[in-house]
Amino acid sequence: xxxxxxxxxxxxxxxxxxxxxxxxxxxxxxxxxxxxxxxxxxxxxxxxxxxxxxxxxxxxxxxxxxxxxxxxxxxxxxxxxxxxxxxxxxxxxxxxxxxxxxxxxxxxxxxxxxxxxxxxxxxxxxxxxxxxxxxxxxxxxxxxxxxxxxxxx
Amino acid sequence: xxxxxxxxxxxxxxxxxxxxxxxxxxxxxxxxxxxxxxxxxxxxxxxxxxxxxxxxxxxxxxxxxxxxxxxxxxxxxxxxxxxxxxxxxxxxxxxxxxxxxxxxxxxxxxxxxxxxxxxxxxxxxxxxxxxxxxxxxxxxxxxxxxxxxxxxxxxxxxxxxxxxxxxxxxxxxxxxxxxxxxxxxxxxxxxxxxxxxxxxxxxxxxxxxxxxxxxxxxx
Numbered sequence: 041x042x043x044x045x046x047x048x049x050x051x052x053x054x055x056x057x058x059x060x061x062x063x064x065x066x067x068x069x070x071x072x073x074x075x076x077x078x079x080x081x082x083x084x085x086x087x088x089x090x091x092x093x094x095x096x097x098x099x100x101x102x103x104x105x106x107x108x109x110x111x112x113x114x115x116x117x118x119x120x121x122x123x124x125x126x127x128x129x130x131x132x133x134x135x136x137x138x139x140x141x142x143x144x145x146x147x148x149x150x151x152x153x154x155x156x157x158x159x160x161x162x163x164x165x166x167x168x169x170x171x172x173x174x175x176x177x178x179x180x181x182x183x184x185x186x187x188x189x190x191x192x193x
Numbered sequence: 194x195x196x197x198x199x200x201x202x203x204x205x206x207x208x209x210x211x212x213x214x215x216x217x218x219x220x221x222x223x224x225x226x227x228x229x230x231x232x233x234x235x236x237x238x239x240x241x242x243x244x245x246x247x248x249x250x251x252x253x254x255x256x257x258x259x260x261x262x263x264x265x266x267x268x269x270x271x272x273x274x275x276x277x278x279x280x281x282x283x284x285x286x287x288x289x290x291x292x293x294x295x296x297x298x299x300x301x302x303x304x305x306x307x308x309x310x311x312x313x314x315x316x317x318x319x320x321x322x323x324x325x326x327x328x329x330x331x332x333x334x335x336x337x338x339x340x341x342x343x344x345x346x347x348x349x350x351x352x353x354x355x356x357x358x359x360x361x362x363x364x365x366x367x368x369x370x371x372x373x374x375x376x377x378x379x380x381x382x383x384x385x386x387x388x389x390x391x392x393x394x395x396x397x398x399x400x401x402x403x404x405x406x407x408x409x410x411x412x
Contacts (some may be wrong), residue, residue, distance in 0.1 A: 060279055071275065078412060085412050106282075108391075123231065135242050
């Protein structure tokens with residue numbers, strides 16, 4: 041085995057208290073900006089949330105890049121971490137699209153007329169989920185050569 | 194420098210035999226830590242999804258609920274956690290450069306900040322418990338309120354509770370690292386435990402960076 045005279049277990053030392061102090065100052069400044077922005081009305085609550093989340097993401101990026109050393113680290117570590125954020129984005133986006141579009145899914149040119157409910161082919165009552173629909177009253181049944189109901193196999 | 198840099202064995206005493214070099218051991222441990230942090234993101238992710246859906250559906254309940262939180266308390270805790278991240282990263286740098294005293298003081302400062310964070314949380318929680326602003330069926334607040342306000346406190350307690358639990362675990366891990374540092378176990382040849390504990394601590398800070406505006410600065 042070679043003697044590691046002046047290598048640092050294979051990793052170079054990056055940063056230092058000066059750089060980390062500057063990052064801390066930036067993070068504290070952005071915290072003040074976030075709190076200040078919360079007292080300003082930017083027109084809609086959505087814009088306020090987007091601004092707050094954007095500042096939080098800038099702060100988070102500073103923490104990841106410098107405090108967590110991702111800027112100097114092996115790329116594979118950043119890939120692992122970013123992949124979790126990508127899947128979190130899928131998770132949030134798809135859940136919000138799903139939940140927020142229930143009951144209100146309409147074509148873009150919908151004019152406001154409520155659609156007539158489509159009669160279900162399959163019973164939806166708790167007693168008969170998955171059962172075939174009950175036969176229609178006698179006078180509504182289609183005339184089929186005198187046979188009231190289709191023959192059972 | 195560590196006195197036992199090279200044992201009679203021919204390699205660093207902290208090197209495990211299934212690794213060819215210290216560098217390989219360090220890289221493997223670090224990749225494992227990042228995989229763990231990815232699962233942590235997904236663990237908190239479920240709560241963030243629930244928060245997003247419920248906030249979207251009942252914005253007025255979240256605005257009304259967040260007025261019961263004290264912004265100064267949240268802001269103090271944000272500053273305390275950011276500062277503790279700074280002391281942690283300085284401790285990691287100290288261990289990489291053989292500054293033993295700075296390493297120990299960095300770790301002590303980080304643990305102290307975590308303690309301050311938990312004390313502030315204790316005062317916030319006891320205030321909420323006193324007012325009956327509790328999650329789900331335990332909600333018993335009788336003052337003026339809007340419909341569904343209990344939901345905000347369900348998210349408040351679940352999100353800050355899970356985060357606070359992580360802070361407590363972090364304190365235990367850092368105390369263990371501190372004891373090992375005082376035993377002179379770390380050097381520029383072997384500092385992986387300090388580095389990995391630091392990564393965990395920065396993630397706790399990272400999650401709070403998002404929790405603070407979502408819970409304390411609702412508009």
